[in-house]
Amino acid sequence: MVEITIRKRPRSEAVITQRKFFKKTARGKVIKVLRERYLRDDVGCGIHNCRECSEACTPSSSLLPESGAEHSLFPDGHFVLPDTNVFLSQMDLLESSLFRPPIILLQTVVEEVRHRSLPLYNRLKALMAMDDKSIWTFYNEYRSETAVVREENETPNDRNDRGIRKATAWYKEHLQLNNPPVRGKAPRKLPTFVLLTEDAANRQKAEKEGLVSLSVRKYVEGMKDSPQLLDLLASIEADEIEPTRAAGGKQILYSEYLPSATLISGVKAGDLHQGHFNANQYNYLEGSVSVPAFTKPVLLIGRENMNRATSGDIVVVEVFPDSEWKAPADEVVDQDSTLKNDDVESGDEDEAEDDIVTRTESKVTSSEKRSSEKQPTGRVVGVIKRNWRPYVCHIDSTSLTSINSTSLSVQTVFATPVSRLLPRIRLRTRQAPSLIGQKILVSIDRWDVTSRYPEGHFVRALGKVESKEAEQESLLLEFDVPYRPFGKAILDCLPKEGEQWVVPPKSDTSPEWREREDLRSVTICSIDPPGCQDIDDALHARRLPNGNIEAGVHIADVSHFVHADTPMDSEAASRGTTVYLVDKRIDMLPSLLGTNLCSLRPYVERLAFSAIWELTPDADIVNVRFTKSVIASKAAFTYEEAQIRKDDPNQKDDLTEGIRLLNSIAIKLKAKRMAAGALNLASPEVKIHLDSSESSDPIDVEQKELRETNSLVEEFMLLANISVAQKIQETFPQTAVLRRHMPPPKTNFEKLQDILQKRKGLTLDVSSSGSLAASLDKCIDSEEPAFNTLVRIMATRCMLSAEYFCSGSVARDTFGHYGLASPIYTHFTSPIRRYADVLAHRQLAAAIGYSPLHPSLHGKSHVERILDVVNRRHRMAQMASRASVEFYVGLALKGREERNKASGAGAVTEEAFVIRTFRNGLGVFVSSLGIEGLIMFKNDLQQFDAENYTLSIPAPSGPPVTISVFDKVVVRIEVEKDKNTQRGRVKMTLVSPIDSKNM
Template identity: 30%
Template sequence: MRKLHLPDEHKHVFKEVLRSLCQTNACKFFRGRYHPKKRNVDVVTGTISIHPRGFGFVSLDDPSLYDKDVFIPRHLTENAVDGDRVEVEINPFSHSEKGPEGKVHTVVERGRTHLAGIVHEFSRDGTALAYVPLLGVEHQVSIKSPDEKLHVGERVILEVLQWGDDKKETKTCLSHKIGHISDPSKDVIAAVKEYGLKKEFPEPVKKEAALFGKSVKQSELKDRQDFRSWEIFTIDPTTAKDFDDALSLSKDKTGNYHLGVHIADVSHYVKSDSALEKQARMRCNSTYFPGVCIPMLPPSLSENLCSLKPNVNRLTASVLMTFDSNGSLLNYRIVKGVIKSKKRFTYREAKEVLDGRKKSPFAPTLKLMEELCLLLKKKRYERGSLEFSIPELRVIVDENGTPTGTEFIPYDITHQLVEEFMLKANEVVATHLSKEGLDLTYRVHEEPSEERMNEFVSLANAFGFHLKEAPSPGDLQKFFDEALQTPYGTYLAISYIRRMKLAIYSPANIGHYGLALTHYCHFTSPIRRYVDLVIHRLLFEKPISYSEIEAVAKECSEKERISEKAERNVTLLKKLRLLKQMVDEEPKKEFEVVVTKIRSFGIYFEVDHLMLEGFLHVSELDDDYYRYDERSGRLKGSYTGVAFFAGDRFTVISKEIDLIVLEAKWKFKKKRKK
């Protein structure tokens, strides 16, 4: 500063400027000197999402800087946690097809002031230590001595006093308790707190929803096409209450099919800048837990006035499509309508009708739907789309949230026909809006990287299949058609899906790899997805700016991931509760498992009937000394010659079930005889 020869009256001001620059990280004060921050690498800002394994991805404030999120290795996340706004230094030598890589330089703004955790243990001096799922097992969290006594297993909301990292504890104080881990009725409440979900609706939102009444008014039918005399019905899960979509189908004398996909007209009720709209955008989507739904819209709309219930007038946005006898689209119309659904089918009931096990006046239409569905599927396969007929495992819970069992929901023809018709409606709407020259929220999906595809090919071949390198979509579909006929098919399909890149919303249309479509969007579920509501507005109201579309796409993609994490963790907890019930009733109960992955240090497997992942360290295989054969990918016993390989089966017994960290430990029992 002396070399600048500043007048005395300016020196004070200059020092204040330097201090201000330090506060904004533009320079640093070190050893009595101010040093400008080095800018020989790109420095960007964005919001970080932390994976359960510790690494993270930063979604940039300015997405135009890079075409992918920035990957942050686990050891370079510093003390950033999920949802923090961070400043990241890009590693200029790390760019690959996976995208840029960097390290967290500074946490600009914390994404939260409170954490949800569970009291895990007490230190020697009596300080309560909590396990916070958001931070992981290795991150120690201490709780400042509260006025009320704490117990191991209590679920707590903690106010952060000082952030730490893997080497330094995070210091907190107790905000409030939300029950004990042994109480399943609090599972969803805990998840709501942990993931920052919104459960209750503010009074202004509920009052606004109540203004619409409980039924459609005659005045609301003006300028709408009247479909109330048409044979229209819904097909949904048994537990569903929010019926977004209804179907109609007929076939004329020339062999053409006339398909109607009728979607709840949510945009009629949820207007731009209303309290309802702001709340829906804050939530972005409904979140579905076992036995509980946290809706995007108040129940008076989501379960009543917008839901396409039978025998009542309901407002719709309808896509009317005509297909020739081969399933090729001839023409379409998109109109506002009013329907009166004739029937509420469950998937199970519709399947019984198709199988001839139950009589119904709608049987001919269901048969016709099956016919058109198969034509559309054939065309989808021909263009390179993949389909995985994976049964869904549903955890059944009672009114208290206690799991009572599981149920596999088959991906049968009734599920397939609904999906095919929704896919086609979404494709038609996306293509239509694109032709109109409008910016929109596309649903896009990049193709998997070469590295990830090679990993999957190796896995498939380890299970005894023959999948060639760089398989075409046709090769993959042929493989899955064969694999899904075996006990390993579901696991392989899930493994492939996990290796694929995530589908996201974007204003930039790069196509949808999984569906092999050039144009695709989400239009068919506006009751439970905000982005669908935006598409409805684009169809019937004024255009939306690119910047606004970009913001919506980013927000909805992020909230979708958060909901998926919350749903996955609560479902895992319910599975572990069910496992604990089984073990409590029969302590030595044996569980059959299938090997999913072999490593030099142990075996990864999946427990049958629960779709629960497990791991056995090689030291747990105490009947022999096992060595890993890298060439064959097997663990082989030195004395017995017994080998473990991907797809192999054996039995285990439960050694420990930890509901706090969501982990089950196992003991090897015996290998299944062939």
């Protein structure tokens, strides 16, 4: 039981002892915690020209009431006080530039939003900072007349609702008291205080207390721009209307989710299993959930068993008995092509889907024989956390009932997401005709058991499909990349000198030179890709008198400029990483830092954090030291320039000799890593040539060339990251920011092992990283040099993703990096573009005694929360980069196709490897372009051999042609509009060994 006491203090202040409880510390000590809240009577109301609050409410920040012309219900003006549920459900409306009433934001609401949803809390903070919004934050919990304490048997939610109503009533009385009637004058008409809430019970209580309270929909209907704003409203009445729909004859299509308590207890007991839902990119009627209890993911077949889960949701699954386990289907099933005639107003489309499931399952006779491919099979019984967010979509024009662009009547239409992993979204909008041919943003609101599709609401239009501006923004939104310009509060954190900032002259009193080593005379250089502006790292090497070698890695000292608990630090933590697209870069930090003050440009002095080793000529480490430093890089090379300089026997200057020395050590470091079991994997990388004009249109595409100098830089960055990881983990064993790569389950390699054995007679040993590395070296086809690279690419896709973690959060024996064969690893070398590196810099600075560690980095839970965000941002950034490359490859190929047609050269053709066989198609990889594609067959005459990974295709004359995995084929490449993305997509057809154009 919580004790509540109020003690009066001078000046009408009081302190409420709200909560007394006992807490156990990390060392096992029990302490008593007493939380107090001080009340005062001078918390400003925020109303313009309020006489009582004039000192607290400055003219620049106080609110003016909304005029009567802006709302039909309040001719004398009004203010709105939104309840918590308004921010939780209607944030898209509140963020709209058309929604601009003066908002009184209660402290109770802010704290409840923070408690309920951190992403929405971050959006709320951004909303409060918008220049075009009128928002006053009222600290009702600290004003004596509005503070409330929780009563006995009162729920926290009821307490908060009562506090919100009390604050609304106080505002009404406060304005009346400050505007007393004047004798001889008509009473002044005062503005109305409107409590906005989606809670019907709260509205009823407010009305009984004499307050004006409206639902958001009712309020918006009276606004000047109501037609556009009503489209932004999320549908939130699911619990109220679902029974009505079912009773009205709607078929129940899905099972109800189990209660939360049942889900939690079931997972704890091991009867149920929790994990992330992953949609199948080739078959929209299959999904899977990886759970700790099974080595293979739990397979979900059919929409009923996926039970309204969307990609990325955290779900709970029930696993069927072993006798009902199945193997995944071997057919490509595309939602758009199979459900062309869905009725947007009904659920009749389930008959078409049921037919597809039945047809697909009837064809898996060969799959059933492969008992080794069977997986645990089950169904979703609950959702722990939705992954819903605004999605980039386009309106399916076939679902419109009216194409009259001037009509503002509500239509129900399908919105097709860009991502094939998502279902179509049923959408009610007044703007459907005008949105045809545009990319739009849509939020999912609910998914009823009576609807085959989720329901959502329109957020905003992005622009015409295939326009470069709309496609760029679409791509960023699709992968949830923060791209808004840096705000004033963030830019105010930059040095006031701006671009004129320089390292001051060396002196004992200069803070920049405090405990820094002067390395300006050392021959340091950087080696980066062409056009690199954010130069994170530079290197040097020189011989020592004792015959050993000194090698140094010098990293931009970002933490000197980015301090903890500042707006710039918070923004960098939220962005997590810089995102590199083909034609632009979305920076983690303002460009003044990233491309100027922190960038280790040549010929200028820069602050750095240096790792300096003494190594033997055989690359054995004698010692390593870390120091803050000042450097002056002597040159900035591209990989190609450094390679040419190294290979030129006429070059014998200090810079060239340093590069050669670095290279000789790097070769030996790599040899040691490989001997320890490090993997030499591969991923397709291409270089896109852009037009040098302002259009930046892609001209052509080719494979990237990797040189010896690429490996040189890589080896020393790895060495620096490993050395720093060891140091910070020794000093901060509970909170060190590290990175690990977990060993993949052996089952991940089963199919690749089977294919290699059956098609090439090769064995892949996955017992350890060293065994895998050795066996990959033996995967050679003497007639095909590219075969080994292809196998390495396929092996890479069997791996787990690397992740950042807090050292005290996982077992010590799981720290290792499987791919690098290193027992410990972190990221230190790119603080301009990765926030994890900034944290590692702060910890290393504390570890060497340069500066104290910020208190937040002593807390394990705080570090975990930051790294969760950084891990997610890192994954999304990688996907955004790949999507950008894919988009520009498509544009470049379209240009090549048009040039070929103009010159009469014919269609674009390329050699490709078959990497997967389906019952109705082939998956191929074009190594010269670094892209994959599907070759689909329209008829049903192919013979599929799942056991041997072959597909026999009837020939126009002669016997059928059999194609298997690893075969080389020739494909015809065309670019067509993708039905999901509405962008150009590479379409492939088989040319050789058989032309499939008309098949």
